[in-house]
Amino acid sequence: MNTRRNFLTGAGAITTAMATAAVSKAAMAALPEPVLQTRPDTMAPLIPPTGRPYNPVVTLNGWTLPWRMNQGVKEFHLVAEPVVREMAPGFKAHLWGYNGQSPGPTIEVVEGDHVRIFVTNKLPEHTTVHWHGQRLPNGMDGVAGLNQPAIPVGKTFVYEFVARRPGTFMYHPHADEMTQMAMGMMGFWITHPRGRHPLIDEVDRDFVFLLNAYDIDPGAYTPKIMTMLDFNLWSWNSRVFPGIDPLVVRQNDKVRIRFGNLTMTNHPMHLHGHEFFVTGTDGGPTPRSARWPEVTTDVAVGQMRQIDFVANEEGDWAFHCHKSHHTMNAMGHNVPTLIGVEHRQIMRSITKVIPDYMVMGERGMADMAEMDMPLPDNTAKMMTGEGPFGSVEMGGMFSMLKVRKDQKPGDYRDPGWYALPPGTQAYEWTGSLPDPKRFAAAGGQTMKAQNMPIKEVEVQVRKPVMNGMGGMQH
Numbered sequence: 445m446n447t448r449r450n451f452l453t454g455a456g457a458i459t460t461a462m463a464t465a466a467v468s469k470a471a472m473a474a475l476p477e478p479v480l481q482t483r484p485d486t487m488a489p490l491i492p493p494t495g496r497p498y499n500p501v502v503t504l505n506g507w508t509l510p511w512r513m514n515q516g517v518k519e520f521h522l523v524a525e526p527v528v529r530e531m532a533p534g535f536k537a538h539l540w541g542y543n544g545q546s547p548g549p550t551i552e553v554v555e556g557d558h559v560r561i562f563v564t565n566k567l568p569e570h571t572t573v574h575w576h577g578q579r580l581p582n583g584m585d586g587v588a589g590l591n592q593p594a595i596p597v598g599k600t601f602v603y604e605f606v607a608r609r610p611g612t613f614m615y616h617p618h619a620d621e622m623t624q625m626a627m628g629m630m631g632f633w634i635t636h637p638r639g640r641h642p643l644i645d646e647v648d649r650d651f652v653f654l655l656n657a658y659d660i661d662p663g664a665y666t667p668k669i670m671t672m673l674d675f676n677l678w679s680w681n682s683r684v685f686p687g688i689d690p691l692v693v694r695q696n697d698k699v700r701i702r703f704g705n706l707t708m709t710n711h712p713m714h715l716h717g718h719e720f721f722v723t724g725t726d727g728g729p730t731p732r733s734a735r736w737p738e739v740t741t742d743v744a745v746g747q748m749r750q751i752d753f754v755a756n757e758e759g760d761w762a763f764h765c766h767k768s769h770h771t772m773n774a775m776g777h778n779v780p781t782l783i784g785v786e787h788r789q790i791m792r793s794i795t796k797v798i799p800d801y802m803v804m805g806e807r808g809m810a811d812m813a814e815m816d817m818p819l820p821d822n823t824a825k826m827m828t829g830e831g832p833f834g835s836v837e838m839g840g841m842f843s844m845l846k847v848r849k850d851q852k853p854g855d856y857r858d859p860g861w862y863a864l865p866p867g868t869q870a871y872e873w874t875g876s877l878p879d880p881k882r883f884a885a886a887g888g889q890t891m892k893a894q895n896m897p898i899k900e901v902e903v904q905v906r907k908p909v910m911n912g913m914g915g916m917q918h
């Protein structure tokens with residue numbers, strides 16, 4: 445098997461499209477040569493070299509699978525196999541995926557395309573591929589046992605159908621799903637509309653990624669596949685912040701972002717600085733009368749969302765899952781809350797036994813981002829990311845929408861940090877602070893508690909001592 449290296453590498457070279465290598469007559473008789481990709485960078489959009497034209501998508505930290513036309517049929521070759529995925533710089537995981545990556549490559553076709561996909565199984569167990577959301581013959585739906593025998597190890601199966609419905613789809617195994625999806629097997633599928641579509645607007649930039657989650661112990665390489673809820677790595681396309689590339693756009697671009705959720709919980713996806721409309725799901729385009737503006741949209745398990753907006757505000761805007769635990773990387777979740785706990789006494793006793801003992805979280809967890817704690821090798825820091833004004837204190841499902849006036853059309857290179865215009869940044873107040881006034885409520889409880897011992901409970905509050913805050917009382 446050959447690895448074609450005619451891909452442009454990384455965000456640095458992303459402005460030009462690649463061409464699919466010419467396929468010889470002899471090769472046309474056989475199945476298409478598989479194309480592999482092992483770099484975790486965001487690859488240039490694949491301008492269609494053959495077949496019907498369309499405006500291609502950009503897969504965040506991923507790529508689109510080239511195809512060949514064989515007598516009017518668009519042929520792809522997916523190879524299911526173990527892969528090494530760099531989830532963030534300095535942190536690699538042993539996953540399963542397709543064609544050298546987890547997730548697998550994005551498949552882009554056009555409404556009405558006759559599609560043939562060869563799937564070769566190089567996993568240590570059988571598999572299938574289910575084409576999530578597609579209208580297709582029942583025998584092509586990929587549910588092992590129900591619609592087909594599973595693809596045995598070492599064998600190649602052929603799926604063939606017409607892409608009937610334009611929209612946002614995904615693919616994943618439907619055989620030993622719990623293992624294979626926990627190991628990272630999934631990919632994006634776009635069916636572009638055949639021409640102008642009344643409900644699918646043309647956009648300047650179209651980004652896609654899948655939400656996935658892993659449970660990899662600090663220092664380990666392989667996900668624990670039995671985990672149902674307590675995952676410690678929340679990723680987009682098997683990358684965690686700061687390993688997720690920014691979504692770079694030109695000011696006033698019409699932007700579409702599509703995402704699908706293959707984790708075990710919902711993700712409220714939140715965009716700063718702009719409102720968007722949910723313009724479609726894996727069920728199809730949303731009727732215009734049913735769209736409303738949002739800044740957060742929840743994606744339930746197994747759902748896909750397509751959001752559209754005009755990126756008219758310059759800046760570096762956070763874009764993330766709004767569950768705060770999902771913007772964290774690997775770390776035990778069973779750390780007790782120590783905010784406000786007075787440690788001084790007990791520290792003296794502990795350090796006699798464990799000299800290196802360190803208290804965590806006495807003032808909140810922000811210290812964790814700056815502290816250079818010794819971590820096991822191959823561990824993503826819990827929260828990190830150096831911004832222009834300090835640590836971003838994020839991990840997991842977090843990236844940025846970077847909107848720039850001078851970004852060239854089709855240029856996806858990271859423009860660096862946004863230069864804030866003078867006088868437009870939050871600043872420190874250096875005047876005096878008034879004493880707080882206590883609010884006196886005039887109301888009272890309507891219902892009197894019965895059979896409840898009425899006893900005043902004293903709760904202590906600890907506040908940091910600040911100069912000029914003389915009026916603070918407990």
Ligand SMILES: [Cu+2]
Binds near residue numbers: 711767770
């Ligand atoms: Cu989330």
